Amino acid sequence: MTRHLLIGSGVAAVAAAETIRKMDEQAVIELIAQDPAGYYSRPGLAYVLSGEVNEKMLFPFSADDFRRLGVRLHSARATRILPAQKMVELDGGSTRLAYDRLLIATGARAIRLNVPGADLEGVFKLDTMEDARRLIRAARPGRSAVVTGGGITALELAEGLAARQMNVHYVLRGERYWPGVLEESESRIVENHLQRMGIRLHHKQEVAEVLANRGKVGGVRLKSGEQIPCDLLAFAIGIEPQAELAREAGIQCDRGILVDAQMQTNLPGIYAAGDVAQVYDETTGQYVLDSLWPEAREQGRMAGRSMAGKAGAYHKTIPINVTRLAGLTTTIIGRVGKGHDADLLQIARGDSETWRQMPDTLMAQTGFEVNHLRLVLGADHILGALVMGDQRLSSPLQKIISRPVDIRPIRARLLEPGAPIADILADFWNELQTSSPTEG
Amino acid sequence: MFKKWFTSESTRRAALFEGQVTPDSSRCVQCGICTYNCPIAIDVRRHAWTGQPVTRSECLTCGDCVQRCPRGVLRFERSELGSPRKA
Structure with a gap:
């Protein structure tokens, strides 16, 4: 019986637990919930603050759900990883848990404001x-x-x-x-x-x-x-991966914990996923940090698969987030920006380093105060897009960019001055759907 | 103008009648706004987690969850049930 130990209670750890259970009914799965609130929708905190949803709704899993999954929960802090003994120390040494496979999914934390008075109440x-x-x-x-x-x-x-x-x-x-x-x-x-x-x-x-x-x-x-x-x-002012446990245990880290395509660290049997992991991005050739829920879930799934001994490889997908900026629903896909941001020390939550890797290339954009659309065009493909307001093109663009779809048939038209790029794209998408409807 | 309104309204009604709520899990952050707003307490959020469309017959297809989702996770998709029968 393999003992799987997961540090963290975010979506990466929960996705790993689900995946391990699907593949191994007998496995022992233990999860160390370091956040006293356990597993909840961290992106949803904004909606609780705005009053759109109440706090209770942010918990997607009940205690019964974890029981059904056969996951033993520990509400504790992991204070040391002992790779040689295959143990994790809890709460400064009071308890130790043994593992055969370990997942570090400790997430990221907000960078502290460093000005006089920042420790005041309020x-x-x-x-x-x-x-x-x-x-x-x-x-x-x-x-x-x-x-x-x-x-x-x-x-x-x-x-x-x-x-x-x-x-x-x-x-x-x-x-x-x-x-x-x-x-x-x-x-x-x-x-x-x-x-x-x-x-x-x-x-x-x-x-x-x-x-x-x-x-x-x-x-x-x-x-x-x-x-x-x-x-x-x-x-x-930004977030930083919580990688101290890994660093102290001799696990290779850069800004986050460096992992391979199986989400394994440089120490065999120890994996990392989610905001704490720094993963290889094939499109840019760099190890990057993301703080995106679906990416964390996907990484957790891949880590779980590897921990259960199944083959597979994580391929970083094109990062996407749909968020609201000042009340305007906004989709951000792929490589859309570059340049320095004095207000952030690192990426923020809901953010991706990949978004900042826009090459020197052509852009097509259209729009007004409410509905705005911008495309970053490569030679054959769309590399990035930002859709603000009207979201009808959000999902098609996600697919056009992720697949990626060859856009040479419409590229020249998109770049014409004053081109109605939303209409051109919508027609192009409809034609694609008609010619290969199953790909929609 | 009236004709245009009528056409779009009837299209909308047809979509509501024939459609089922279908999630795109790759956009969902499990905030629960969909479940919170469902008038008959369907756990739409769980569907968004598993990627399964809401096929329960109790679903009113009122569209509240689709409209309120802040991340465009949910959409109406034509279901087999609502499709016109072939002769």
Whole structure:
């Protein structure tokens, strides 16, 4: 009977557990849930903050589901991996669990804000269920909040607090929102929508100090010297893989844990998946980090398969996320951006390093304040796309880019000045469907 | 204008009648908004996890889950049940 030990309770670990069980009914599967809340939809925290769903809904599996899966849960912290003994130490040495195969799926954590006063009561992040609970308790209607940082999480914080009737200030270091992924016109669309929600933007500014009022947050001082009185400060300046356990155990790491196509680390029998893993991207020839739920699930599945002794190889798919930016549903697929983002120290949640690897190539774009479409064109294929607002082309583009579909029949037309690229693409997609309907 | 409205409305109704809710798991983050908004408490989220269409006869095909999903996971797809019978 093989003993499988999984560290982490996110989607990568749960997907691995499901996969192992499908392949081996007898296997012992133990899962170390380091987050006291266990397995929940971390991307869903934003929807709890905005009030669209209640907290209870974020738990996709009940205790019964885990029992049916035959997974033994430990609510504990893994404090050391001992590869020579094939053991994992819990809570500083009180208990040790033995394994034959080990999965490290410890995820990533928010990078801390490093300014004076950042440890005051009233400084928040949106990284865990507990963070969301604390933030919701503190978000009082009519009070003021300052949000700083970049990427999707910073906007979720700003929009979520605005939805809770707070007066929100969004402080950005850069000249515009999310310059590593969005074009300038797209950043402006998002910023205009934020302003319409009543959120005040402060560009080219930086929180220099959190000011105290009776031991709690009372305001922030910006680099310019300007002070903004506020009741809370929320930050999202990037995430970092939680790879310390692996590093200390002698497992090869770069920014995350380096894994091969079977999701195995350099130590036989030890695997990694999800936000903590740094995986090889065949399209760019680099090891990259993602923080995307479906990627984490797929990596967990592949790790589970390998742990159960089945053959297979993980091929990194084209990263996609469908998210809302200032209320506008936005699909981001493939290589759409490049350049420096002063608001993020690393990638954020819901983010991919691949999105920033746009080659020097041609772009076709169209759109206005609400519906916007941008394509990054290679010689034969579409390399990336950003669909903002109207989402009818979101799913077709995901398929056109992922497959990838040869777009030479429409490439020249897409590049004509003022080309109706949405119509050209829709017609092209319909023709493809008609000629090979099963591929849709 | 009226004719256009009528056509699109009847197309919509036909889609609701003939369709079944079909998930694209590669987009889902298991937030549960679909299940939360289902008026008859179908666990749509579990369908999005397994990739199985909602084939339960109780499904009203009201479209709430499709509309409220923030990530475009769900769509109506024509089901065998709703297709017109062949003569």
